[in-house]
Amino acid sequence: MASASLLLIGLVFALVGINQYLKRKRLPPGAKPLPGPRSLPLIGRVHDIPKDSSWLKFYEWSRTYGPIYQMEIFGTVHVWISSEKIANDLLSKRAATYSDRPQIPNLPDNRTSGEYLALLGRTETWKRQRRLCSNLMHASTLRSLHGYPTRERDRFLYLLARDPANYVEWIEQFTSRTVSRLSWGTAKPAQVLRHTTFGLLETISPAGALPNLVSALRHLPRWASPWKSREGKRHELEDRLFRANVEFARRGVEDGNGEEGFITTFLRESGRREGGGSKWGIEGKEEAMHVVGLMAIAGTLTIGSPIQSYILAMCHYPDVQKELQREVDEVCEGRCPGWEDRERLPMLRAVVKEVVRWRPPVPTGIPHATEEDDVYEGYFIPKGATIHALEWGITRNEEMYPDPEEFVPSRWLDPKFPTYREPLTQYPNLSGFSQFGFGRRTCQGVPIVEQDLFLAIGGMAWALNIQKKRDPVTGAEIPVHWDDYTSLLIAKPCRFEFDAVPRDQWRLEEMRRMFDSARDAERGQNEAREMDISQFEEDLGPEKIYRDQACEVERIKEDARRQQEQEQCQQREAQSEETGSAGSGGYSSSGPGLEFRDSSSEAETEYEDEDATLVDIDSVDGSLMDGKGEAQE
Numbered sequence: 288m289a290s291a292s293l294l295l296i297g298l299v300f301a302l303v304g305i306n307q308y309l310k311r312k313r314l315p316p317g318a319k320p321l322p323g324p325r326s327l328p329l330i331g332r333v334h335d336i337p338k339d340s341s342w343l344k345f346y347e348w349s350r351t352y353g354p355i356y357q358m359e360i361f362g363t364v365h366v367w368i369s370s371e372k373i374a375n376d377l378l379s380k381r382a383a384t385y386s387d388r389p390q391i392p393n394l395p396d397n398r399t400s401g402e403y404l405a406l407l408g409r410t411e412t413w414k415r416q417r418r419l420c421s422n423l424m425h426a427s428t429l430r431s432l433h434g435y436p437t438r439e440r441d442r443f444l445y446l447l448a449r450d451p452a453n454y455v456e457w458i459e460q461f462t463s464r465t466v467s468r469l470s471w472g473t474a475k476p477a478q479v480l481r482h483t484t485f486g487l488l489e490t491i492s493p494a495g496a497l498p499n500l501v502s503a504l505r506h507l508p509r510w511a512s513p514w515k516s517r518e519g520k521r522h523e524l525e526d527r528l529f530r531a532n533v534e535f536a537r538r539g540v541e542d543g544n545g546e547e548g549f550i551t552t553f554l555r556e557s558g559r560r561e562g563g564g565s566k567w568g569i570e571g572k573e574e575a576m577h578v579v580g581l582m583a584i585a586g587t588l589t590i591g592s593p594i595q596s597y598i599l600a601m602c603h604y605p606d607v608q609k610e611l612q613r614e615v616d617e618v619c620e621g622r623c624p625g626w627e628d629r630e631r632l633p634m635l636r637a638v639v640k641e642v643v644r645w646r647p648p649v650p651t652g653i654p655h656a657t658e659e660d661d662v663y664e665g666y667f668i669p670k671g672a673t674i675h676a677l678e679w680g681i682t683r684n685e686e687m688y689p690d691p692e693e694f695v696p697s698r699w700l701d702p703k704f705p706t707y708r709e710p711l712t713q714y715p716n717l718s719g720f721s722q723f724g725f726g727r728r729t730c731q732g733v734p735i736v737e738q739d740l741f742l743a744i745g746g747m748a749w750a751l752n753i754q755k756k757r758d759p760v761t762g763a764e765i766p767v768h769w770d771d772y773t774s775l776l777i778a779k780p781c782r783f784e785f786d787a788v789p790r791d792q793w794r795l796e797e798m799r800r801m802f803d804s805a806r807d808a809e810r811g812q813n814e815a816r817e818m819d820i821s822q823f824e825e826d827l828g829p830e831k832i833y834r835d836q837a838c839e840v841e842r843i844k845e846d847a848r849r850q851q852e853q854e855q856c857q858q859r860e861a862q863s864e865e866t867g868s869a870g871s872g873g874y875s876s877s878g879p880g881l882e883f884r885d886s887s888s889e890a891e892t893e894y895e896d897e898d899a900t901l902v903d904i905d906s907v908d909g910s911l912m913d914g915k916g917e918a919q920e
């Protein structure tokens with residue numbers, strides 16, 4: 288027994304020795320390895336990576352080892368960059384070496400399959416698809432994204448004001464419906480898209496499917512791998528959905544009733560050319576379907592993260608909200624801001640940019656991979672290394688962003704900050720911002736992000752006072768977390784409670800008018816031609832397998848808390864009755880927002896009417912998580 292153990296220990300040491308020798312041998316003359324935590328044999332540092340908020344650990348290491356360091360996980364070298372300059376030096380200036388993508392263990396054909404442009408290797412397919420994506424985006428940007436973000440924002444504001452407790456639902460409906468219209472000219476697929484996209488996010492995230500961390504698990508056959516079989520089912524549904532969406536748009540182009548969107552632009556262009564094909568080098572509808580599908584995926588869940596972070600920020604920074612409201616009220620003279628007001632609203636643009644900096648939506652970045660060995664400032668970076676621009680670390684650079692943990696929109700508006708830039712009619716904006724990546728792989732969706740965030744955040748500032756909720760019993764503020772975020776590749780705040788109080792009766796009525804007019808426009812469109820999505824909803828199943836568990840857990844906790852709140856109120860009322868004192872006094876459980884609405888009997892009638900409207904729009908949506916939200920289940 289003892290000799291077997293000795294043999295094993297000897298073997299491990301021999302392996303470590305051989306490994307070290309091979310690494311040293313690979314070093315070019317004069318180059319040294321990057322600093323970083325020492326690797327354990329075979330596993331590297333996998334045991335050190337926390338499941339939640341892993342970016343904080345990678346950032347902590349950057350404070351020990353410097354703005355570029357390396358670590359190993361199961362034999363793969365991972366390089367972490369926390370400096371914008373170094374990220375630009377490598378990923379942008381040496382793009383020929385640094386523009387590949389690594390293989391994702393749980394989606395092993397990601398580099399070659401041609402289905403997800405953002406995950407493709409640096410291949411001819413990627414170049415062709417990126418060109419098409421960029422052209423379709425450009426065509427829609429020239430036409431102000433066909434007004435879809437405004438229409439959806441108008442629908443979103445009223446739903447949020449009416450039911451702030453379900454804010455995640457309303458926000459994700461806003462982002463997914465907007466991008467669904469942009470992609471296929473209809474909002475119908477939005478709810479199924481949300482589920483399949485969440486499933487894909489789990490499939491590809493290091494904190495999602497286990498094989499992404501323990502890569503040996505990728506060799507399991509499908510029948511023995513729950514991750515593979517789950518992904519297989521998800522992919523099959525997504526593929527069928529995308530085909531149906533393209534077919535719907537194709538019929539619209541043919542009968543002349545189709546709405547504008549990416550796929551419509553592509554189909555029209557192909558129709559104009561002899562023998563089909565497009566001027567962008569994509570010959571088949573099939574490939575265009577994948578490109579547009581990826582654009583829809585990319586816009587479904589990402590933009591919701593900064594919208595939620597804005598609400599979180601306003602709970603902690605009420606003075607910023609007041610300042611923002613002052614600008615919006617002054618410039619727009621009381622009306623809700625529109626996209627055409629952007630030059631005159633620098634504070635609003637600064638809040639948008641600061642939200643993205645303060646809580647990066649993709650905190651670990653999307654990894655690149657090296658195609659050749661390289662040496663940077665004397666440090667060796669091997670071919671096949673996975674390169675991470677750590678967005679969280681980049682936004683914590685104290686020289687560039689003094690007081691990085693604070694939410695300070697004025698850093699974009701005041702010349703005393705290094706990030707200030709003129710003219711303020713144009714800056715700040717999101718174009719070229721580090722949070723959208725580097726070099727040839729930069730994000731292609733910035734025009735959508737910019738317009739969605741401007742309209743949603745501007746609309747909320749115009750319409751609502753966002754504030755911490757008060758305990759109905761004690762009247763004390765209910766605490767709101769500071770940086771508790773979900774752990775997948777796209778991170779969003781875990782659920783928290785807050786109040787969204789309409790600023791006055793006129794704005795509430797105005798929101799209702801905007802909502803009605805968005806609903807009427809949608810009805811008009813659906814009367815002309817309707818897309819039937821019911822089969823996909825059915826196939827998704829009642830249990831909705833691709834469901835955001837992290838948020839579910841939070842909501843269950845929240846529901847339990849509310850239930851407790853109600854019980855306490857009832858108890859207090861019962862006690863008051865016993866002692867004969869008048870009423871419960873203090874705060875109502877529904878918070879100041881509803882107090883405002885309930886202030887007259889007229890408002891009560893209005894509220895009932897609102898419910899009717901919501902039922903109405905559900906049938907217009909035909910969505911799984913309809914206008915009443917998942918909380919109903």
Ligand code: HEM
Nearest residue numbers: 405582585586589590648653723724725728730731732735
């Ligand atoms: C807040 C929202 C968003 C954020 C923070 C974000 C961030 C990013 C990041 C960090 C990358 C990787 C860049 C790199 O590898 O260096 C990326 C890639 C990409 N994004 Fe976005 N994105 C957002 C929304 C969108 C939207 C709405 C679209 C819709 C078209 C989109 C389309 C893409 C595409 C196509 C790529 C892949 C580019 C390539 O690999 O060549 N993104 N995004």
